[in-house]
Amino acid sequence: MNADIKLRVSNIDKSFPGVKALNQVNFAVxxxxxxxxxxxxxAGKSTLMKVINGIYRPDAGEILIDEKPVDIKNPIQARSLGISMIFQELNYIPEMTIEESLCVGNWPRDRYGRINWKEIRKRTKELLAKENLNYNPETKLKELTVSDIQMLEILKAISYNSDIIIMDEPTSAITNKEVEVLFQKINEIKSRGACIIYISHKMDEIFRIADEITVFRDGCVVDSRPIGEYDLETVISQMVGRKLENNFPKEEIKLGGEILKVQSLTQKDKFEDVSFHVREGEIIGFAGLMGAGRTEVMRSLFGLDPYESGEIFIKNQKTVIKNVKSSIDKKMVMLSEDRRRFGIIPVRSIKENVALASLRKFIYSGRLHEEEENKAVKEFCEKMNVKAPDFETKIESLSGGNQQKVILAKWMVTDPDILIVDEPTRGIDVGAKYEIYKLMTELAKQKKALVMVSSELPELIGMCDRIYIMSKGKVTGMLTRDEFTQESIMAYATGTKIQKEVK
Ligand SMILES: Nc1ncnc2c1ncn2[C@@H]1O[C@H](COP(=O)(O)OP(=O)(O)OP(=O)(O)O)[C@@H](O)[C@H]1O
Ligand SMILES: [Mg+2]
Incomplete structure (x- = not known):
């Protein structure tokens, strides 16, 4: 018995078909x-959190709250025991309104048991006002950005005033400013004596907020210590079981001809007069603060959204991109930042998800050449180190980072000439990030052109030949490799510096 301990898990086991996700896990918060x-x-992080939140039943072991064993059958019961959770995968229904999403699972009822819409509106307005948010409660989620939705999820989980709040990669899609708001809230939660279990792949974040760290590997706890006894290197080597080469595998590659040129691309209220180009074998980056319009430009370029004016040239040929099909036909593909919305078909297998975009490649002489399809799927999943029992596994049962790798593999199989990647390493662990960078270098060597949108300046600086910087929907600058510094990029990103003519 230890009066300090709020939550303890003891000897927890959990298996899925073909995977032992948790193996005799012990830890205490x-x-x-x-x-x-x-x-x-x-490694099993999300699985353990879902066990604590009553989504999965453990095969063995115990959960104790205030050192008393509890049986958590479902999330509603978890909530009544003072547990709430922010999920890694944003699982929202696009047609839902803000007020519906804030009250789902916790509907206020009137005395006849009917859902009390008046009360829902009232609660929503109160919550929004408290957080100084100017939303209309009736706005549908599909009209919001990923970061808005994630922030609402965070505020919702916090609003229950739970004693134990689980945050599974809460900052993967929010802006830096929102991260500060979240950290402020975390401090408030701590000071009222509640505790937080926090999962993140962002090392700088971890060292800012952790009081204690537990490292998982292959379903087992490797180590658990107060933050003062840890340093970055120790955490990483415990995570990956080896020392990491922490450099970027960038290589100087002789560039070929211009493969993509975008001129004065404009879509009102989103971006204006955006021009850039990329050559064969080149990796260009797009830096900017969240909301600068980078994703919007790429979505229009790839045909997910329209553009109003401007010209696109692929291999010196003027091209009109009407929809995704027209860009895939031109061998231009995109890895999207919101994988739930645009990246995957959750209920289908890894193989189907990977092969989907390239079916045409495997269908010829009147039949589907499944052996070839299998071979390609296997090759790229191995290259990306996708961790799964087999390729028939449904993609929704993979860990978040592994889903991201499958999406990358999917586009690799199409053998594109131009690959646009939006936040390619989001949710990817430190070891696997290096594998993705290596793959990018390999693609560049094959004369492919890469366009990388990223919020992580180190990876842009480490991997790109040139970086374009956007601010408020416009390109404010372009830097070549010898000019890269975090400071120079930030000056253009915040709009304090603007280049007259960006080439
Ligand atoms: N519902 C499920 N069905 C089958 N396998 C599952 C299911 N959920 C998780 N797994 C498997 O359990 C293992 C642990 O997954 P988990 O999601 O807990 O990892 P994680 O540590 O959260 O990783 P990430 O950092 O990528 O989010 C993985 O091999 C995963 O494929
Ligand atoms: Mg996870």
């Missing part, structure tokens, strides 16, 4: 602290 969980993609 103290009152008023932030306990960070680290571990590679597929």
């Amino acid at each position: 103290r009152k008023g602290t932030v306990h960070v969980l680290c571990g590679e993609n597929g």
